[in-house]
Amino acid sequence: MQSNAVSLVRKAEDIPRDVFRLFLALILGASLVLGQAVRADARGAPESFADLAQQISPSVVNITTSTTVAASTERGPIIPEGSPFEDFFRDFMDRQGRGDDGAPRRSEALGSGFVISEDGFIVTNNHVIEGADDIEIEFFSGNRLNATLVGTDPKTDIALLKVDSDAPLPFVPFGDSDLMRVGDWVVAMGNPLGQGFSVSAGIVSARNRALSGTYDDYIQTDAAINRGNSGGPLFNMDGQVIGVNTAILSPNGGSIGIGFSMASNVVTKVVAQLKEFGETRRGWLGVRIQDVTPDVAEAMGLADAKGALITDVPDGPAKDAGMVAGDVILSFDGAEVADTRELVRRVADAPIGEAVRVLVMREGKTQTLSVTLGRREEAEADEAVPAVAVPETPTEAEVLGLTVQPVTAEMAEALGLPAGTEGLAVTAVDQVSEAYAKGLREGDVITEAGQQKVVRIKDLQDRIDEAQEAGRKSLLLLIRRGGDPRFVALSIEE
Missing domain, CATH: 2.40.10.120 (Thrombin, subunit H)
Structure with missing residues (x-):
């Protein structure tokens, strides 16, 4: 029996030459595409990572x-009897083999x-x-x-x-x-x-x-x-x-x-x-911003839901340059701004003390402003010093399924944390909460929220508010348990 390919060629001799050429081109094209697809599918893992591991290990x-x-300044237990920390401290000390010899x-x-x-x-x-x-x-x-x-x-x-x-x-x-x-x-x-x-x-x-x-x-x-x-x-x-x-x-x-x-x-x-x-x-621009959502874009007459909407302009570089609440920042230093995250990163990377061109949309018209950026770290340091001392209240609060209170020196020592450790101690965890499901327990200490230190209950609430304003769905907490840190992300959706 002759091959089917030979039979096909014989029949093709009776086909007009231009049609036959088109037919062959289609077959060859399909074969090329199929071959590329097969090669892409066949591309797997490297045979070994050994050479790379040997290269990078040193x-x-x-x-x-x-x-x-x-050392403790007094012997014996430092947690009052009946405290919610009492059982945790006793178990912790026993596990660590630590006595109360001071x-x-x-x-x-x-x-x-x-x-x-x-x-x-x-x-x-x-x-x-x-x-x-x-x-x-x-x-x-x-x-x-x-x-x-x-x-x-x-x-x-x-x-x-x-x-x-x-x-x-x-x-x-x-x-x-x-x-x-x-x-x-x-x-x-x-x-x-x-x-x-x-x-x-x-x-x-x-x-x-x-x-x-x-x-x-x-x-x-x-x-x-x-x-x-x-x-x-x-x-x-x-x-x-x-x-x-x-x-x-x-x-x-x-x-x-x-x-x-x-x-x-x-x-x-x-x-x-x-x-x-x-x-x-x-770099520091000195504005409070939020993303431009589709409904906001429609209400403001914007063609696209992009940019950063200014919600407040406190004293700072932006105010000095003439920015006002309601402006939408469309580009920064010649580069388009997609959302608030992108603007924050671009501003941070920009040179301090140098003028930067910022394109804003104001009342349906674009306007270019020249802003001389300040330094973010200095601005945050100034904000950290209140004009009037306000008593810290409350001393305990329920947040994200956790009951927390500021860490004292005695708590830090009993938990095996370095002297001077600051944060919020977890005194109770709602057992039906996400926090409990993710392993948080009494005696844990929250030292950071949103990768910023938390010392007061207000610090934690501020980080939650900031994340919600920025459209975040969760907040990353740095938890210390016996000096061992780990990150836990908890949902903050309302």
Whole structure:
């Protein structure tokens, strides 16, 4: 029997030449498309991550911090009998093997980091080293060096350390996080659960995630990230750092495949400022803003629901430049503004003390204003000092299913937290609340909300209000339990 292909060609001889050519072109085109589709479907995981792991390992470090917890000024229990903390403190002390002899003790914590220059600059998370008396760096080779703190940025949870080494240190470069696509392979490395150097692989699950911080730009990944991975690097397949592993969403504190790494394009700017100044220096416009929703856009006669709507203009650079409530910022320094998040980041990255052109929509007409930016850190410092001292009330409140009150020195000591720890102690948890379902319990201490410190009950409520005004669905809390920090995101939808 002859092949069907031969039979087809014989029959094709009777077909007009131009029709036959079209027929062949269609077949060839379909074959090419099919071939490309097959190749795309067949593209799988690398055969091995071993070469990459070998390349990056020398630059990743384990970080051990230690803090001296001050001695108690009195012996015996310091919590009144019948206190809601009584059982928790007793169990906690028993687990830690701590008596009531009043002797000072050391508290240790573990994290990860990575070397970014041969002269010993190291990047990690702020929450890894916050409040530490001593910071020790363990290298992949086994060498250990003490580190000094160069600077921190709690808003992005980034810290910069420095070690002095006799020999140049192996380091890793930053990559461009904006080039990462959902589905790209990534590798995380660090010190999970204190087990030592460990590598995990996964993909980019999502981009541009915002948990609750003002400058959030997280890469979401399913590469395993656990406690102790905080501050460690997230690599692309070229061995470049495209994120700093910072947080996980988990009902039990372990990895369930939802981890977040602060994008490198945010981190590099923070690190550059910490290296040069020892602190961040962000631009400040001086306005309160909200996103332009479709209904607002329609009401204001805007063609598109984009930009940042100004709701208030207190004293500051924007007011000096003539901005008023009701203006919609459409572009900043020549770049279009999609929403409030984008405007906040653009302003933060802009140079302080220099004039910037801002395009606003006012009463249906566009207008260009020239604004000389101030420094955000100075503005926030001024706002932190009230004109009149107001008594702190109330001393206890129920928020997000939690009953909280400011931490006292006695509470901090009994909880095994560093001396001087500030925050809100959880005295009760509603058992039908999301907070309880996510593992929060009596004795936990909230030290940050929205990546800003909380000391008073008002601080927490302000962070909730800010997040709701910004359209956030959840608020990220930094919880400490016996000195061990972890992030928990709680819903704030009304």
